[in-house]
Amino acid sequence: MASMDWDKLRIFHAVADAGSLTHAGDSLHLSQSAVSRQIRALEESLNTTLFHRHARGLILTEQGELLFDATRAMAKRLDTAAARIRDSEEEVFGDLRVTTTMGFGSLWLAPRLAALYEQYPHLKIDLILDERVLDLPMREADLAIRMKEPSQADLIRKRLMTVHMRLYATPQYLEKADPIDRLSDLSRHRLICQRTTSAQVSAGATFVQHLMTHDPASLLNINNYFGVLQAVLNHLGVGVLPDYVIEDFPSIVRVLPDEQSAEIPVFLAYPEELRQSKRVAAFRDFVTEEIFARRQRLRDTQG
Numbered sequence: 001m002a003s004m005d006w007d008k009l010r011i012f013h014a015v016a017d018a019g020s021l022t023h024a025g026d027s028l029h030l031s032q033s034a035v036s037r038q039i040r041a042l043e044e045s046l047n048t049t050l051f052h053r054h055a056r057g058l059i060l061t062e063q064g065e066l067l068f069d070a071t072r073a074m075a076k077r078l079d080t081a082a083a084r085i086r087d088s089e090e091e092v093f094g095d096l097r098v099t100t101t102m103g104f105g106s107l108w109l110a111p112r113l114a115a116l117y118e119q120y121p122h123l124k125i126d127l128i129l130d131e132r133v134l135d136l137p138m139r140e141a142d143l144a145i146r147m148k149e150p151s152q153a154d155l156i157r158k159r160l161m162t163v164h165m166r167l168y169a170t171p172q173y174l175e176k177a178d179p180i181d182r183l184s185d186l187s188r189h190r191l192i193c194q195r196t197t198s199a200q201v202s203a204g205a206t207f208v209q210h211l212m213t214h215d216p217a218s219l220l221n222i223n224n225y226f227g228v229l230q231a232v233l234n235h236l237g238v239g240v241l242p243d244y245v246i247e248d249f250p251s252i253v254r255v256l257p258d259e260q261s262a263e264i265p266v267f268l269a270y271p272e273e274l275r276q277s278k279r280v281a282a283f284r285d286f287v288t289e290e291i292f293a294r295r296q297r298l299r300d301t302q303g
Helices: 006-018 021-028 032-046 062-089 102-119 171-176 183-188 202-212 225-233 243-248 278-302
Strands: 051-054 057-060 094-100 123-129 143-146 155-163 165-169 190-193 218-221 238-242 253-255 264-271
Touching: 006 021, 006 032, 006 057, 006 062, 021 032, 057 062, 094 102, 094 278, 102 123, 102 143, 102 225, 102 238, 102 243, 102 278, 123 278, 143 278, 155 243, 155 278, 165 171, 165 202, 165 243, 171 253, 190 202, 190 225, 202 238, 225 238, 238 243, 243 278, 264 278
Parallel strands: 094 123, 094 143, 190 218, 190 238
Antiparallel strands: 051 057, 143 264, 155 264, 165 238, 165 253
């Protein structure tokens, strides 16, 4: 395989793409005979025929199709790499595709983006809220914020913070409802939560399963935390919510302060080859600063 050199592959790709030696030669600034010679050398090195030669031009053989698939994929990757290299030299503008969960994206990230746009007014962010873990190396997104450590290789990852699922209700709900001092009191309250079968982090599902063993009097299942929050704010019952939500809704109070889920780590991740991207760096720094400010506030309120 050592004899399959880049130059011959480039020429093969041009010929397969154009369907003729003459057209390929024009685009490569080579004579038809030079192109023909390189194709023949490539066929010899692979010990196969890559083209059927017809009066109307060239048609790929089955082996030729295989090789063309490979060179097409290579060409695409090279284009992507070139775009990324240009990207890394540029200022902070253009598209940035960010993926995170529905809850974190709608309740924590989206409300804070004003600060980022103020700094970089020409940034275009495509925010993809999805419980599904998108494939970063395959460019389904540029950057992800995930509620567990990403397992894919070739990713730069940074731990941002720790989240717990906790119980919350409004003072108005608690005034009217029965007192709630221990878990068994849930049997006299409505629990608002995500169904354990809906897509969510396992620590959240485990916490809800634990609460369910205390037979809540009534249930409202909603398949995302944005919905759970709306129901809690409208005094419907006791809701299971991630603790980061509460910073923006100080009217909600924590119920049963000794009860919470196991800790959920929050990670930011992006592909190794975006290490130089100014856009990714701008977004990463913005999120990091927001979280640093959050820690300070928590320290101040607890201190």
